[in-house]
Amino acid sequence: MSEDTIRLVTIGRILRRRWRLLAALAVVGALVGYGASVLFPPRYTASASVLLPGQWEERELLTQVDIATSSAVVDRAAAKLGRGDAGGDLRERVSAKAADGNIIRISGTADTPRGAQRLADRMAGEFIAFAARITGGDDTGPEAATGPEALREKVTETNRRISDLADAADPGRTVESVQARTSLEKLRTALEEAMKKLEEADPASDKAGMVVMGPAVRPTGEAPPTRVQLIAGGALLFFLLAVVGHLTAARMNRRPRTEAEIAAALGSTLIGTVDVPAEPGARRPEGQGLLARTRRFLGLGTRWDMPAPQASGDEAGRRIRYRRVCARLRERLPAPRRLLVVVPEDDETARRAAGRLVTEAESGPSAGGGDPLLRVVEVPASQPVVPDRDTESGALVVLSPGSRTPEELAGIAEACADGGHEVVGVVLADAVRVRPARDAGRPAPAEGAAPALAAPGHGTGGSG
Structure with missing residues (x-):
């Protein structure tokens, strides 16, 4: 058998002749899986969805995913949850991924369903606040609220002063007055174009307003691997290892058979x-x-x-x-x-x-x-x-x-x-x-009936 190809009949022979050993090893594997489930308590995972309005490219969405799980967001969430300096430990329990429709799904894992729900909601809120602060759309500061409006007022006042200067110039009487009026009009046009470009380039104009699509749903089941999965995985692993061990031993067997x-x-x-x-x-x-x-x-x-x-x-x-x-x-x-x-x-x-x-x-x-x-x-x-x-x-x-x-x-x-x-x-x-x-009433063959017994094709054959 050491030189033969392993076939399904070999697997069947193992299952048929060593099924008790395989069953015993599967039970041992199930017990090991149960022990692992005791050492590692069950975890629960909840997810909160954040909608990003506007047009977003794929690389921009990936950037937002990285921001959602960055240390700045995680540390702020840990502080709000009362974990102190546990941001490093919390970072291993949160994840984010981009879904269809400009949606970022932020997940949090905790030891209880309520803890997982709180973690996911807090992470979503801190992500929105941090993203708004980066794009300048954070309305919490007075300077941020009055900055764009004050700039527009300055531009309007400048346009009015340009008009006053143009009216004060002697229209059409001298060459210098014509050149001054032309320069003032060019300055007015440049200011209007700059203000228009500033409004179009404002990221808060079309990509602000991230919203959480409702609170995270409290999980009703454990996050994988569950206790049942650990028990079944341990039993399957030990069973497969036993079968592979039998096949390996058979391939390494060098016992003469002929x-x-x-x-x-x-x-x-x-x-x-x-x-x-x-x-x-x-x-x-x-x-x-x-x-x-x-x-x-x-x-x-x-x-x-x-x-x-x-x-x-x-x-x-x-x-x-x-x-x-x-x-x-x-x-x-x-x-x-x-x-x-x-x-x-x-x-x-x-x-x-x-x-x-x-x-x-x-x-x-x-x-x-x-x-x-x-x-x-x-x-x-x-x-x-x-x-x-x-x-x-x-x-x-x-x-x-x-x-x-x-x-x-x-x-x-x-x-x-x-x-x-x-x-x-x-x-x-x-x-x-x-x-x-074959037939209970059939008489047994005579002792001297050697030709019939010595016929070729005997199951054990050989030189008997």
């Missing part, structure tokens, strides 16, 4: 492949502690990345496979010999296959006339220790494909060599699914 790879790692040859009916509910007598029960409940004791057990034939077909293994051992051994059957202690399928192999060797038709005498020895895969050679003259390794790493297989071979045992062969044990009986 018969040739396993035999090469043990430095021996393959004797055959046998079928073992899958029994998910079977329990070994050891490992009944709390940790072992938890591992079994979560499904950690079984490999999720192994293919689903394939359908097997009947009992007679499975028995023929065990007899073939005994026959090949008899052919490889010139005389009746005693062999150790080495099985990894955590490989339940191999342990059951070894027990069945011993039974067939003792009760087969060649028992006592050539079949070797087998004795099962279970060894830990991490630090295997095989008994020293006594009456046995070799070792037969039985294991499940894809269950051991190359290092573990090499360790088992070295342990056999240290005990003085030659590894005469390898037997692979495949977990299979027993087919239900």
Whole structure:
């Protein structure tokens, strides 16, 4: 699987075989999200809309948005709300954005709905006051109120004095008087044009009068992320991390799965492949502690990345496979010999296959006339220790494909060599699914019906 492309069937296999573990991790993630919601209290957000009359370009609106959240406006709002020097903290709780129709929406976030409403309204009011002060449209000062009107009065008085000077000049009698009247008229025209341009350039003439479009609506729900969102996000995050972790472990898996790879790692040859009916509910007598029960409940004791057990034939077909293994051992051994059957202690399928192999060797038709005498020895895969050679003259390794790493297989071979045992062969044990009986009244096939059982296309195939 380390070289295969990850497909949907792989995801489905994870969900089907490790759903309890994934559910447990999702619950843990939900608890972490709940803890985060306790550490970070809920927040509420309210928004107030400010209308900017007149024609505004996009860059001008963006400038007003920056002004609405500037330190000058925020500090004034903090002072009015009685926060003192908390303008820096308040700046992180306010925001503004330009909406359609020359509208700036100012939002405030607080711990309570009422606090959020007050903050949004105060920010809108301070923004309007500050913008009016910048554009000169602030009517709070007496100078600002009388400045434009006084300028208009000065221009009117100047025009009247120009008219008086023009009338006082001797009209048409001398060249100097004509030139004086012409200069006075030019001065009058220049003053009128300057006053007209001043009125047109006055920003308060068409862009003043910002108004708040009603008070901010008091929020009825929490601002995201809410407690429910944190709980759901934590559960989803832990669930996805668990799935990604399974996929990463599968991609990094280097356990040999083929018969040739396993035999090469043990430095021996393959004797055959046998079928073992899958029994998910079977329990070994050891490992009944709390940790072992938890591992079994979560499904950690079984490999999720192994293919689903394939359908097997009947009992007679499975028995023929065990007899073939005994026959090949008899052919490889010139005389009746005693062999150790080495099985990894955590490989339940191999342990059951070894027990069945011993039974067939003792009760087969060649028992006592050539079949070797087998004795099962279970060894830990991490630090295997095989008994020293006594009456046995070799070792037969039985294991499940894809269950051991190359290092573990090499360790088992070295342990056999240290005990003085030659590894005469390898037997692979495949977990299979027993087919239900097709017809209860149909007689079982005869024991000698080998051609039908040996037909090609068997689910577990191989060299059984």
